Amino acid sequence: MPGETMDSFYVTTPIYYVNGLPHIGHSYTTIAADVLSRHKRKLGWDVFFLTGTDEHGQKVVRAAQEKNMTPQEFVDGIIPRFREAWKKLEISYDDFIRTTEPRHIRAVQNFLQELQDKGELSLGEYEGLYCVPCEVFWTDKQAESGLCPDCRRPVERIKETNYFFKLSRHQEWLISHIAKHPDFIQPESRRNEVLAFLKENTLTDLCISRPKTRLSWGIPLPFSPAHVTYVWFDALINYIAALGYPGEKERFEKFWPSSLHLIGKDILRQHAVIWPIMLHAVGMEPPKRIYAHGWWQVGQEKMSKSRGNVVDPLALIDEFGIDIYRYFLLRDVPFGLDGVFSRASLIQRFNGDLANDLGNLVFRTLTMAEKYFDGRVPALQKERLKSPLASEILLKLDKLPALVDAGLERLDFIAALEGIWSVIGNCNKYVEETKPWNLKKEGRQEDLEDFLAVLITAIRCVAGELEPFMPQTAQKILSQIKDDHVVKGDPLFPRIEEE
């Protein structure tokens, strides 16, 4: 539509590298993106939520070899596991891109050709210590002893001809871009980190190709069929490939200006340095915002595929439910910081926040609706209210959407949830203060109606705000409160008794 001004929102997760199964870290970023997407959609924004998989490169080849499969067979076998995991977690992505898809390959090749045409690439020699059996390059420091850190066999110094991208040419531009856009890299500590890095170092030329003779599992360079594209270079382009680059200008222009890349802090350099420079080099705008979140640790150790201590989200979901998992990840630890995962803290959140506060409030309220009004829901008559606390609750409800929105805008999921829980707390207090059982005995029907009307109103509103975070729970609550009557169900979150 010409002159369209509709608010659009583009959010991405990294495309996950598929040499292993989905773990808590993948689900963390993905759930965060899902919450933001659901929230924006609710407000009427046009949302495009992208996730996907990164399928090329040496690691995938090796993982496939270990299973006696071709790389294609291997990735085709893993991708459904990701899709299933996201389905189970109620992830509402709009698109799932695979780097082995034709649309992505076309985008990458087009992008490379543009760079080549603009004279941004040059042919050069790559030299390094190479372990032939492992097919891996090591830096001098890594292979100090002259042995491969992995297999302990001797490495050899080899040279190969590759294409290089001169990042340093755009370094000054990037520094000033970051300086001019305080929100470009978040949180602030990460922004400072990148800025300091850029000011203190000259970026080295990025080797963007691999000889096909050494690695064939990749996207061929359009101008040199003897080379395939370096996997990171290939991967980053997914963000624009999914928007229809290079063909669909309209879609691209609609979503790209509002782009938000959610990433883990480990891949900050690629997203905050290489990616913006790649785009700038071909004359495209950098992403609007990059947010690097923290890591989950297990006990004192960091979680990693190689240590084998990864937390399996699906097992946790089966045991505790989807919504507590989604809630826990976003509520327990500030998004930008590292956190420690433990069953105990998850159970504590479950029992404390979900069972005692929220679940119990809903349950006791519906019980009273049944007991005092045969399940009928009295209408709210604001002008009749006498209790200051009731007024406070209604006031908070008015402000709640804006509060949640502001929190999510900053990716401060905790602030948003605390805002919601503050209302829940007030409601529980309101019950104690009002002592409806006394009103009943005294036959003060009108007061009792007002009381219940306030609670029901609050619960409806809370459920609405909760929807992006806990879609199932929100749905369950709303299905128990019809327009004029309630249909009480089982407790939403039966307490978990352990030990």
Add this chain to the structure above:
RNA sequence: CGCGGGGUGGAGCAGCCUGGUAGCUCGCAAGGCUCAUAACCUUGAGGUCGUCCGUUCAAAUCGGACCCCCGCAACCA
């Protein structure tokens, strides 16, 4: 002198940028209530805010020195 993060009641954290009665969640203790999932509500105990020095009328908060803890090959969110 490598870099970064951190040291606040029993546990986990906020507050520090923009100095001025130390706050939150959990746990613990006592009380209340009965609509409710031994849930809910109230109150309380518990901290010289890592150490020392300095700036100031006043410092968890600013400056300096020091001590201790965590992470820092690659892969990873």
